[in-house]
Amino acid sequence: MYVRDLKTDFYDRIQQQRLLILVSLDVDSLCACKILQSLFQCDQVLHTIIPVTGKQSLERAYLENSEGVKFVLLLNCGATFDIIETLRPDDGVVFFICDNHLPVHLNSIFNQVQVQILGKEDDTENLPEFTDLFRDSDDEEDEEEVRRPVFNRTHHITLQDDSGDDSDSSQPKRKKFDEKSLMKKRDKRLWEQKRRELVFQYEEFSKYGTSVAFVMYELAWKMSKDTNDLLWLAIVGITEQYVNGKVERDRYMEGLQFLQGHVSRLNHWSEDEENTLSVDCLRISFETELRLCLFRHWSLFESLCHSQYTACKFKVWTLKGKKRLHEFLAEMGLPLVQCKQKYSSMEVHLRDSIKEMMTKFIEKYGIHEHDLFLPSFLASYGYKNRFCASDVVRVCATLLESMEKDVTPSDSFFRALDVLNRKCTSVMEVGLEQAKLQQKAIVTQVQSFLDMNQIISAGPFLYALVQEGTPDGKYFSNPLCLVRLARFTLEAYCAMSKNKRVRNLPLVIGASLDSDLGVMLVAGIPPISDSKCINCFGKAFEQAASSTNSRVNQDSFDSHVMELKTEDRSKFFDALISLLH
Amino acid sequence: MSLPSDSTPSKAFCNKESYFDIDDILATQERVPVVFQVPALNLGYLDSSSETNNIEAGAAMELPFWMAKALSTRGKHMVSVDLPNSYKESQREILGAEAGVVNLHKWGPYFYKFGMCLLCFEHPESTDIAKSLLQTLQNRFRGIMDSAQNASYEEIASVTKKLDVLEMSIFRVGQKSIESQLQWEKRQIEKLTVSKVIVNHRKRKRIHIENDQ
Amino acid sequence: MFGLKAIELIKEAKRSQEGTLPPYNEEGIRKVLEEMRALFEQNQAEVNEALEGDQDLFVGIQIRHVALEQNKRCILAYLNHRLETIKQLRWELGSVLPQDVKQNLTTPEAQWFSKYSKGLAKYMRSLGNQGGVDLTLDVRPPKTLHIQVRCLEDHGEFETQDGNIILLKKNSQHFLLRSECEHLIRQGILEHIIT
Numbered sequence: 001m002y003v004r005d006l007k008t009d010f011y012d013r014i015q016q017q018r019l020l021i022l023v024s025l026d027v028d029s030l031c032a033c034k035i036l037q038s039l040f041q042c043d044q045v046l047h048t049i050i051p052v053t054g055k056q057s058l059e060r061a062y063l064e065n066s067e068g069v070k071f072v073l074l075l076n077c078g079a080t081f082d083i084i085e086t087l088r089p090d091d092g093v094v095f096f097i098c099d100n101h102l103p104v105h106l107n108s109i110f111n112q113v114q115v116q117i118l119g120k121e122d123d124t125e126n127l128p129e130f131t132d133l134f135r136d137s138d139d140e141e142d143e144e145e146v147r148r149p150v151f152n153r154t155h156h157i158t159l160q161d162d163s164g165d166d167s168d169s170s171q172p173k174r175k176k177f178d179e180k181s182l183m184k185k186r187d188k189r190l191w192e193q194k195r196r197e198l199v200f201q202y203e204e205f206s207k208y209g210t211s212v213a214f215v216m217y218e219l220a221w222k223m224s225k226d227t228n229d230l231l232w233l234a235i236v237g238i239t240e241q242y243v244n245g246k247v248e249r250d251r252y253m254e255g256l257q258f259l260q261g262h263v264s265r266l267n268h269w270s271e272d273e274e275n276t277l278s279v280d281c282l283r284i285s286f287e288t289e290l291r292l293c294l295f296r297h298w299s300l301f302e303s304l305c306h307s308q309y310t311a312c313k314f315k316v317w318t319l320k321g322k323k324r325l326h327e328f329l330a331e332m333g334l335p336l337v338q339c340k341q342k343y344s345s346m347e348v349h350l351r352d353s354i355k356e357m358m359t360k361f362i363e364k365y366g367i368h369e370h371d372l373f374l375p376s377f378l379a380s381y382g383y384k385n386r387f388c389a390s391d392v393v394r395v396c397a398t399l400l401e402s403m404e405k406d407v408t409p410s411d412s413f414f415r416a417l418d419v420l421n422r423k424c425t426s427v428m429e430v431g432l433e434q435a436k437l438q439q440k441a442i443v444t445q446v447q448s449f450l451d452m453n454q455i456i457s458a459g460p461f462l463y464a465l466v467q468e469g470t471p472d473g474k475y476f477s478n479p480l481c482l483v484r485l486a487r488f489t490l491e492a493y494c495a496m497s498k499n500k501r502v503r504n505l506p507l508v509i510g511a512s513l514d515s516d517l518g519v520m521l522v523a524g525i526p527p528i529s530d531s532k533c534i535n536c537f538g539k540a541f542e543q544a545a546s547s548t549n550s551r552v553n554q555d556s557f558d559s560h561v562m563e564l565k566t567e568d569r570s571k572f573f574d575a576l577i578s579l580l581h
Numbered sequence: 582m583s584l585p586s587d588s589t590p591s592k593a594f595c596n597k598e599s600y601f602d603i604d605d606i607l608a609t610q611e612r613v614p615v616v617f618q619v620p621a622l623n624l625g626y627l628d629s630s631s632e633t634n635n636i637e638a639g640a641a642m643e644l645p646f647w648m649a650k651a652l653s654t655r656g657k658h659m660v661s662v663d664l665p666n667s668y669k670e671s672q673r674e675i676l677g678a679e680a681g682v683v684n685l686h687k688w689g690p691y692f693y694k695f696g697m698c699l700l701c702f703e704h705p706e707s708t709d710i711a712k713s714l715l716q717t718l719q720n721r722f723r724g725i726m727d728s729a730q731n732a733s734y735e736e737i738a739s740v741t742k743k744l745d746v747l748e749m750s751i752f753r754v755g756q757k758s759i760e761s762q763l764q765w766e767k768r769q770i771e772k773l774t775v776s777k778v779i780v781n782h783r784k785r786k787r788i789h790i791e792n793d794q
Numbered sequence: 795m796f797g798l799k800a801i802e803l804i805k806e807a808k809r810s811q812e813g814t815l816p817p818y819n820e821e822g823i824r825k826v827l828e829e830m831r832a833l834f835e836q837n838q839a840e841v842n843e844a845l846e847g848d849q850d851l852f853v854g855i856q857i858r859h860v861a862l863e864q865n866k867r868c869i870l871a872y873l874n875h876r877l878e879t880i881k882q883l884r885w886e887l888g889s890v891l892p893q894d895v896k897q898n899l900t901t902p903e904a905q906w907f908s909k910y911s912k913g914l915a916k917y918m919r920s921l922g923n924q925g926g927v928d929l930t931l932d933v934r935p936p937k938t939l940h941i942q943v944r945c946l947e948d949h950g951e952f953e954t955q956d957g958n959i960i961l962l963k964k965n966s967q968h969f970l971l972r973s974e975c976e977h978l979i980r981q982g983i984l985e986h987i988i989t
Binding site: 600601602603604606607610619620621622623624627644645647648651652657659768769770771772773774775776777778779780781782783 | 795796797801804805807808812814815836840850851853854856857859860861864867868871874882883886887892894895934935936937941976979980981982985986988
Binding site: 048 | 938939940942944957958959960961963964965966967968969970971988989
């Protein structure tokens with residue numbers, strides 16, 4: 001059930017109890033977690049935070065920590081499957097689910113007691129009516145023994161299609177050829193068929209809803225506990241959704257506009273000359289940001305070569321593309337020496353005019369202002385710390401999937417949580433370097449895909465496999481990084497291909513996860529032309545796997561990412577092709 | 582958490598230091614040159630130059646301070662005590678010229694403390710030694726404080742290897758205070774930390790494990 | 795020279811970093827005691843001779859006597875140093891010492907520790923109106939009642955004052971009553987997180 005008022009129905013309820021918070025490993029949920037932490041610190045709400053990597057890890061974490069816990073909060077996990085069925089909690093336990101994964105499982109939506117969903121109800125589309133899903137007892141008064149899908153002991157609705165069998169077994173008790181009963185049976189069959197269709201329609205595509213950091217910030221704001229720091233976290237949250245292609249631009253702009261109001265409200269007095277803020281305070285400013293990754297902490301040239309949009313537009317992996325990039329820089333009057341040194345050491349007048357010059361010249365190179373620039377925010381504090389939201393996202397995501405030895409995912413979780421704490425500048429520096437390495441690895445991999453013609457059209461979709469033994473291959477055994485690679489690859493391929501049709505093709509990408517166990521990680525992303533950010537691969541993977549008995553593990557909260565036994569790859573892909581035709 | 586360390590019954594020993602004071606024991610272990618005025622029987626093995634079973638009168642050797650003191654003060658004159666090299670006039674002149682550059686650690690790790698102990702022999706130069714000690718510390722103090730405040734930016738070892746034990750403790754205090762100030766500025770001062778005992782203990786254990794491997 | 799073995803013990807005590815307790819150096823102590831016995835026996839013999847008239851022996855006797863005194867001082871200082879360290883352990887780590895610290899205590903030292911611990915506990919109980927005051931807590935003035943802590947190692951279940959049971963497992967973060975976790979922080983099981 002959707003919670004109507006976050007404050008009264010969620011925040012006020014959990015005050016007196018220790019809360020268990022299970023957080024998935026992504027940037028948005030980290031931000032939400034930090035916002036909550038700061039609220040809970042104000043109100044002294046006792047809580048325990050456990051990072052979870054997937055469904056299995058969620059179950060384990062719940063089992064281990066559920067003792068005496070009455071309230072559980074799930075951040076960016078738990079909405080897409082039947083949480084009550086999976087965890088089998090005691091009656092009194094209430095789950096608050098704040099998850100941007102859609103669609104939300106129907107049982108969770110209609111469970112009035114044990115599942116409370118924190119989020120925007122309007123995010124859900126094609127939501128079937130209650131009566132279409134669950135039949136009321138009145139309809140079947142005379143079918144005494146039929147076990148209807150009703151609220152069971154835990155007020156939980158079972159969705160299993162077992163009513164058909166039940167009516168068979170109850171038949172002997174009734175008069176045969178009873179017309180009324182036959183009619184009823186037919187009715188029921190039709191109803192069931194309709195229900196299946198509705199459920200399928202509802203669950204067919206996976207997508208993302210409102211950022212959970214945004215939801216939590218709204219809560220803080222409603223309680224007048226919002227600060228600049230919390231606002232920044234909300235900004236990072238919505239930025240993450242956009243830069244990782246989880247939401248479309250319009251949705252991002254909506255959120256941005258809302259937050260911009262808050263930014264001006266909370267930052268106006270930094271301009272006041274009489275009451276100047278200390279330099280250590282966080283200041284947020286609206287900025288039309290260049291979509292060049294990490295350029296403030298890199299060199300302009302490197303950043304141009306490693307950013308998805310510019311790299312693909314210039315086709316920097318070709319000789320001609322490199323030349324065009326040089327030409328572009330020359331035309332703008334930026335000396336190469338300046339571009340190749342650290343951005344922070346570039347001459348100030350050049351630095352200040354970059355944006356202006358770029359706007360002037362990009363058109364000639366087929367670059368759209370709309371794509372190169374992104375309205376965003378910049379955080380600054382102290383004398384030298386200036387970070388744009390998308391760079392923080394990148395650093396945070398990189399730290400979440402740290403490649404260092406002996407670092408477990410939950411170690412990484414807390415490292416990434418620290419990086420959002422702006423006092424931890426040392427972690428930030430480490431993160432920036434790692435983020436650059438990761439970005440370089442992605443570009444190298446894209447180039448080798450293109451050079452070796454490893455992006456193959458399978459008909460209804462494209463696919464590419466990271467060859468085992470690739471030096472940087474280990475990066476791509478992490479889901480976030482693999483999806484980033486997939487998006488980069490698809491855009492690069494579309495830029496290189498003369499065939500316009502490829503813009504309408506989705507991409508499936510695979511990389512080895514554990515060569516000893518023979519397991520690979522597979523991810524599917526929607527086509528470039530898709531502007532709605534809906535992903536059909538979750539259901540497709542599930543069906544392809546079950547029809548071929550492939551051994552897969554759909555453990556991830558993102559249904560379009562899964563593990564597959566390498567041996568089963570070809571039969572799985574064959575099934576996927578025929579399925580999507 | 583620091584506890585009052587002087588809770589033990591103190592017994593006047595040298596300059597009223599505690600009987601149990603580790604630093605005092607180490608400082609009074611430093612050696613002074615002496616000349617035996619009377620023979621000491623059956624102790625010839627202590628004097629490597631002696632060919633008999635005894636230390637002969639007139640034998641020159643170095644004794645730990647605590648022994649020299651027992652043999653020469655309080656009206657006993659079994660040995661006559663000379664000044665150790667570091668406290669002789671020529672050395673005092675060096676200190677007077679430019680105290681800051683001297684490696685006092687080499688001159689004796691307990692330069693000041695031992696120097697003060699020496700005063701009990703009532704040597705004719707005692708007054709000069711006392712003055713010189715005070716002057717030396719005054720001259721060097723500024724440099725020590727300065728490096729303590731900025732040591733995080735400098736090579737600490739190159740500074741500290743020149744310091745005597747007393748100076749070293751001043752240096753540490755200086756460093757600690759600047760560290761606390763920085764922590765306070767970053768609001769880290771309220772952070773509860775792991776006990777030093779555990780930290781050091783783990784360090785030691787790790788070294789052991791590494792050695793075992 | 796006399797007293798060199800004893801000074802080794804003192805150097806060892808000096809070397810041990812603040813608050814750590816190295817294993818008791820039984821071998822070192824034994825050697826010092828041996829030296830002392832030899833000095834004492836020879837002095838006793840010579841004192842008897844001297845009393846019979848041989849005045850020249852007094853210098854040697856004097857030397858050996860101060861050497862005995864010095865050795866005694868070193869051994870006592872060594873033991874005292876350890877005792878002070880053990881006292882500090884009680885304040886830093888609480889009444890239950892971690893196993894690896896405990897094994898460096900000799901039996902009499904362990905007995906002394908538990909007596910000291912009991913004495914301190916009794917004193918703390920007697921403070922205030924009810925229940926007493928735990929003097930080992932809040933060595934730094936607390937800013938908040940509750941704090942964020944991150945678990946650094948698997949510690950197992952932990953019962954809070956209100957009867958809740960919390961699993962302290964590596965890489966979980968909790969928001970707990972400050973007074974409850976202060977000792978665990980000092981023992982390095984939890985890390986205090988400041989946001």
